[in-house]
Amino acid sequence: MNKVLWSALFALTLSACGSTGDKPATVDDQSSDRAATQTSSSERIGMGGDGVTGSALPGGRAMADPRKDPASALSRRSIHFDFDSFVVKDEFHPVLEAHASLLKANRGLSVILQGNADERGSREYNLALGQKRAEAVRKVLAVMGVSDAQMEAISFGEEKPRNPGNTEEAYAENRRTDVVYADE
Amino acid sequence: MLRAVLLFPLLCLALLHPSFSAWAAMEIQVVGGGASQIAVAMVPFQAAPDQPMPALTDIAGKDLERSGQFRRVDVSGVQPPFSPAQVNYDVWRNKGADALVIGQVAALPGGRFDVRFYLLDVVRQTQLAAFSYDISPNQWRATAHQIADIVHEKLTGIPGAFGSRIAYVQKRGSQFELKVADADGQNPRTVMRSVEPVISPRLSPDGGRVAYVSFEDKKPIVYVQSLKDGSRRKVAAFKGSNSAPAWAPDGRRLAVVLTRDEASQIYLINADGSGLTRLTRGGNLDTEPVFSPDGKTLYFTSDRGGSAQIYQMPVSGGEPRRVSFNGRYNASPAVSPDGRYLAYINREEGRFRVALHELATGQMRVLTDTERDESPSFAPNGQAVLYATVLGRQGILGAVTLDGKTRTRLSESGVDAREPAWGQ
Structure with missing residues (x-):
């Protein structure tokens, strides 16, 4: 069990270093990934150090904030979800890996993960659905080695729709989690 | 007699937050109604000629209509009674009224008002309720809601919620x-x-x-x-x-x-x-x-x-x-x-x-x-x-x-x- 976790985490760390080939294991089962998160938070520290040395951080390379560079995965902030789903889709893992690398290399940085829901149904229930989407992203980042202290998962529910329409497209646009840096 | 305790917070709010003005109130629309409604005649209350004539019976009447339990009887074409002694019950029975609400408003020293109202059973020709209120000029609506609450309770057996x-x-x-x-x-x-x-x-x-x-x-x-x-x-x-x-x-x-x-x-x-x-x-x-x-x-x-x-x-x-x-x-x-x-x-x-x-x-x-x-x-x-x-x-x-x-x-x-x- 421990071996499996270690190798899974190692794979995550490697892919956080710029690999776009093999996809890391997706985190979708909420009951089991909680245990994984807890285990990884105690084992993460050593691995995190490796991750930092190997990652392609643009640190001293440029004055520009890579988070603002449209060419960087760090400029991508929105994780979209399917209807009634709280699974972070594979296509968003490279983006989250980039954010995880940045956060691990800069322990002073922190992110607010803002979950959102479409407007159908109860506002409080939608707030909780948005929270589930924010928590799903938080758990993926935690497995990638980001410290809990650097993350806060919150929800806007249906209260701050990016697209105020009532079409399926608008709903899909609003079912998402945004990664927002506290210093921005 | 009026729930001064309940009203007090709102008054204070208005005083302490002058910038928070009251916006136009919402419009009310009633659709449908209960199957068997109590017919109530609400006669505008008597007031001295130079006094403001607040729509007490209109506010209370709309409250009662919203409950679905009541319909209002047309009160036009009748010499309006203002006290139980002035009521000709035959007239109201012919108008189809089950109950009658009448009353009077009188100015009191210090800008206050005395409001009296009577609820009468037209069929049995009896008085069901009589109340008087000593109110300030900004308690007209609250008084009307209380009158509606009492009418609702006396005629249905269930307290009204109009004063909430x-x-x-x-x-x-x-x-x-x-x-x-x-x-x-x-x-x-x-x-x-x-x-x-x-x-x-x-x-x-x-x-x-x-x-x-x-x-x-x-x-x-x-x-x-x-x-x-x-x-x-x-x-x-x-x-x-x-x-x-x-x-x-x-x-x-x-x-x-x-x-x-x-x-x-x-x-x-x-x-x-x-x-x-x-x-x-x-x-x-x-x-x-x-x-x-x-x-x-x-x-x-x-x-x-x-x-x-x-x-x-x-x-x-x-x-x-x-x-x-x-x-x-x-x-x-x-x-x-x-x-x-x-x-x-x-x-x-x-x-x-x-x-x-x-x-x-x-x-x-x-x-x-x-x-x-x-x-x-x-x-x-x-x-x-x-x-x-x-x-x-x-x-x-x-x-x-x-x-x-x-x-x-x-x-x-x-x-x-x-x-x-x-x-x-």
Whole structure:
């Protein structure tokens, strides 16, 4: 069990270093990934150090904030979800890996993960659905080695729709989690 | 005799917040009515010629019509009586009236007024009630609501709820305003204003405070605000989201939903923010808690069974038990004051409508025919359910009687209303 976790985490760390080939294991089962998160938070520290040395951080390379560079995965902030789903889709893992690398290399940085829901149904229930989407992203980042202290998962529910329409497209646009840096 | 205690907070609010002016009140529309309605004739009260003539009987009459239990009898073409001795019962019986409301207004020293009213049984030719009020000029509406409350109680056996208040949120352009108004949507006062969303207002059992969720700090935080002086405190501002406040019947504790430990879970917390206790466990989504009137049971929405359903559990802790079984979406429970019914939002074929659920039998009945109903709450007398819905693209408030036959709409043109909650 421990071996499996270690190798899974190692794979995550490697892919956080710029690999776009093999996809890391997706985190979708909420009951089991909680245990994984807890285990990884105690084992993460050593691995995190490796991750930092190997990652392609643009640190001293440029004055520009890579988070603002449209060419960087760090400029991508929105994780979209399917209807009634709280699974972070594979296509968003490279983006989250980039954010995880940045956060691990800069322990002073922190992110607010803002979950959102479409407007159908109860506002409080939608707030909780948005929270589930924010928590799903938080758990993926935690497995990638980001410290809990650097993350806060919150929800806007249906209260701050990016697209105020009532079409399926608008709903899909609003079912998402945004990664927002506290210093921005 | 008038509930001066209840009125006092609103007066203070107006004094302490001169910038928070009262906006135009919402318009009222009544649709339908009960099958057998009591016919009541309401004669405009007598007043001295140089005195203001407030529409006491009109306000009280509209209250009674909204209940669905009454219809008003045309009072024109008759020499109006102002005291029981002046009443010719044959005239009112011929007009089809079951009951008659008459009265007088007289000016008192110091700008106050004496209001007397009499409720008479036309068929039995007896007096059912007589009251006098010593009021200030800004208590006309409250007096009219009390008259309606008394008429309702004497003629149906159930107290009226016309003197109660509602809280709701209006969205005016990009601004959110938390309002407290009379149950008929009139006399609105803005108690909080923000450019960030405000949801889930809940009036305290004593009517003196309002709990709500504000996003002004870029995340949901639960506040409790005094309606008396506008002061407020953060009751729940933990890491993550803080939402869904519900007052315990004693007004000392609230149930809230926090995400500080894991996914949205229900906690109890004192109204001053102390004494946090976790109630639900398991990492599912639990939200929208509400107390039973005896304070012993908590009803809430959970997705633990795979879709949104209503559950109940003892406030002292224990295993939640599923309550709703009709369809795949039942949310936002409210409990009737006698504890016999739940009102909640039921989704059927994409339509979100107010449903009434009898707890003893498990029978569920849909009360509305709209598509986007939200946040139901019971009148303090248990005779109607207040909710939010959408008409056109505009959010409006609606009320429906428990038989589903009488519906009232409260709306203000061009302003979105949502998140209503009926208080005492």
